[in-house]
Amino acid sequence: MHKSYLNYTFLKQVVRYLKAKQITELENDDGRKYSVKRFLTGQPQQRRKRLQIINGILPAPRKLSKRQTTIAVDEKQELTKELNEQSKHPKVRGIRRGTRADFIHNGSFHEAVGPLLVIAQCFCLMPVRGILAASPKGLSFRWKSFRTWYCILYTLVTIADTGLTINMVVKGVLDVRNIEPLIFHANILLASIGFLRLAAKWPQLMRKWQRVERHMPPFQSWREREALAVRVHKVTFVLITLSLTEHLLSTISAIHFANYCPSRVDPIESYFMTVVSQIFFVFDYSTWLAWFGKILNVLMTFGWSYMDVFLMIIAIGLSSLFEQVQRSLERVKGQVMPESFWTRTRLQYRLICDLIEQVDSAVSAITVLSFANNLYFVCIQLLKSMNTMPSVAHFVYFYASLCFLLARTLAVSLYLSEVNDRSREPLKIIKKVPKEGFHSEVDRLAHEIGMDTVALTGLKFFNITRGLVLTVAGTIVTYELVLIQFHEDQNLWNCN
Numbered sequence: 001m002h003k004s005y006l007n008y009t010f011l012k013q014v015v016r017y018l019k020a021k022q023i024t025e026l027e028n029d030d031g032r033k034y035s036v037k038r039f040l041t042g043q044p045q046q047r048r049k050r051l052q053i054i055n056g057i058l059p060a061p062r063k064l065s066k067r068q069t070t071i072a073v074d075e076k077q078e079l080t081k082e083l084n085e086q087s088k089h090p091k092v093r094g095i096r097r098g099t100r101a102d103f104i105h106n107g108s109f110h111e112a113v114g115p116l117l118v119i120a121q122c123f124c125l126m127p128v129r130g131i132l133a134a135s136p137k138g139l140s141f142r143w144k145s146f147r148t149w150y151c152i153l154y155t156l157v158t159i160a161d162t163g164l165t166i167n168m169v170v171k172g173v174l175d176v177r178n179i180e181p182l183i184f185h186a187n188i189l190l191a192s193i194g195f196l197r198l199a200a201k202w203p204q205l206m207r208k209w210q211r212v213e214r215h216m217p218p219f220q221s222w223r224e225r226e227a228l229a230v231r232v233h234k235v236t237f238v239l240i241t242l243s244l245t246e247h248l249l250s251t252i253s254a255i256h257f258a259n260y261c262p263s264r265v266d267p268i269e270s271y272f273m274t275v276v277s278q279i280f281f282v283f284d285y286s287t288w289l290a291w292f293g294k295i296l297n298v299l300m301t302f303g304w305s306y307m308d309v310f311l312m313i314i315a316i317g318l319s320s321l322f323e324q325v326q327r328s329l330e331r332v333k334g335q336v337m338p339e340s341f342w343t344r345t346r347l348q349y350r351l352i353c354d355l356i357e358q359v360d361s362a363v364s365a366i367t368v369l370s371f372a373n374n375l376y377f378v379c380i381q382l383l384k385s386m387n388t389m390p391s392v393a394h395f396v397y398f399y400a401s402l403c404f405l406l407a408r409t410l411a412v413s414l415y416l417s418e419v420n421d422r423s424r425e426p427l428k429i430i431k432k433v434p435k436e437g438f439h440s441e442v443d444r445l446a447h448e449i450g451m452d453t454v455a456l457t458g459l460k461f462f463n464i465t466r467g468l469v470l471t472v473a474g475t476i477v478t479y480e481l482v483l484i485q486f487h488e489d490q491n492l493w494n495c496n
Contacts, residue, residue, distance in 0.1 A: 105226040107219055109317040110136045110206050112229040116236050116313055121147060123302040124154035125195045128202045136210045139203035151199075154299065155192045161296060162189050164278040171281075180380060181278065187373045188300045191307050194366045201362050208358060209317075212351045216321060217328035224327070228320045232313050239312070239408070243305040246404050247298070253397035260390060307370045308408050312415040314363060315456065321352045322422035329429040336437035346445040349426070353454050356419065360456050367416070368458040374409040375472065379479045381405060386484075413472065416456050416464040423454035 105111060117131040127147035130138035162185040169182045219225040258270035273280055276293030283289060325348050381402045389395040430446045455463040
């Protein structure tokens with residue numbers, strides 16, 4: 001047989017197979033399963049043709065048998081029923097009425113942290129796809145996506161705004177009031193870059209987290225299963241609400257200051273000149289530029305608070321894993337357990353420790369940034385508290401902001417140190433193991449818990465434990481004593 005004819009026959013079979021595969025996938029989407037073999041024999045094609053004849057699309061070449069007509073009519077009724085069901089219950093993306101499945105939690109950290117990431121993406125952070133998927137398998141990160149481009153654009157604009165702030169600070173007088181905006185903008189810029197890098201690692205990190213969760217002791221009730229999600233949502237709601245309240249008070253204070261020290265005739269223009277002064281230090285005033293600067297200021301303010309919220313949620317998720325192991329040990333407290341139980345418990349503990357190391361390597365840079373940011377602004381706010389407030393609006397905003405900053409700094413330290421506290425709790429149960437149930441695995445587990453320091457770190461420079469809270473407090477007092485020497489009451493609230 002001729003060689004070209006063989007090639008033509010082979011290519012024809014390949015094309016026919018690919019067509020069969022494509023039609024098979026389409027038919028599967030409609031709910032009907034056709035194999036490639038059946039298509040090659042012509043049966044699905046004849047079936048589709050019969051449907052078209054029944055619907056009047058094609059003329060009937062001959063009279064169909066009773067059996068063929070019945071099959072086609074039944075298929076038509078099934079398709080019509082499916083279409084009616086879809087029209088009654090359409091798939092709505094976005095806001096929809098909740099169902100029972102929406103309120104049943106599976107206890108995973110991926111499910112609990114989903115709403116927090118949705119809020120973050122509204123403010124140009126964490127551009128990860130599939131954050132509301134049923135499992136971490138649906139997570140993905142792509143550089144060529146709208147979310148990523150949106151976040152990169154925000155980062156570029158933040159770089160430009162930081163450059164304008166540097167220009168304003170350099171050409172002005174270097175004092176406490178002028179350098180504070182520079183620290184704020186630089187902190188937000190580094191945070192946006194840090195979250196963009198974290199987003200690239202997030203899908204793999206969540207899959208690792210899910211594998212660890214599968215090895216944990218099972219939940220005993222629905223309350224245990226929903227405890228993590230409820231706690232995460234409560235903390236997020238409280239902190240975001242307080243952050244929004246603090247920003248509203250800041251806006252009221254800025255409006256009052258714009259009226260107290262007007263830089264222009266129009267009070268609205270005076271307000272924008274006060275809020276985004278670094279932009280109009282270079283450019284002439286324009287309405288669109290003023291609103292653009294204000295929107296950017298809102299995004300930056302959220303990112304400033306989101307760092308602490310995100311770290312607290314991460315710490316809550318890691319602590320919950322230790323809590324699952326602890327509940328499993330408390331159920332057998334004082335009982336004689338086989339060696340296999342303690343082997344499984346030790347492996348669970350080691351899996352959590354390995355996960356903490358991986359999470360710490362991904363978020364430790366953000367941790368350092370958060371602690372440095374809180375330390376600086378606490379010192380500056382305490383220094384400003386020694387000044388006389390020019391109005392009641394300034395007084396209310398300032399002390400509300402100071403209390404919120406102190407509470408947030410303390411909360412971050414305590415939540416992150418909870419990981420270390422939870423990691424040592426199994427020792428209380430191990431000390432009560434009966435003599436008859438003491439195995440070598442129990443001794444190994446006790447040795448690992450007692451000797452290893454399991455904690456989140458700040459780029460490995462410091463471990464976040466409860467003792468760090470006192471260290472930070474002592475550092476703040478030391479810096480405050482130094483800053484008092486530069487205290488200038490009349491220069492912090494003047495109109496110049």
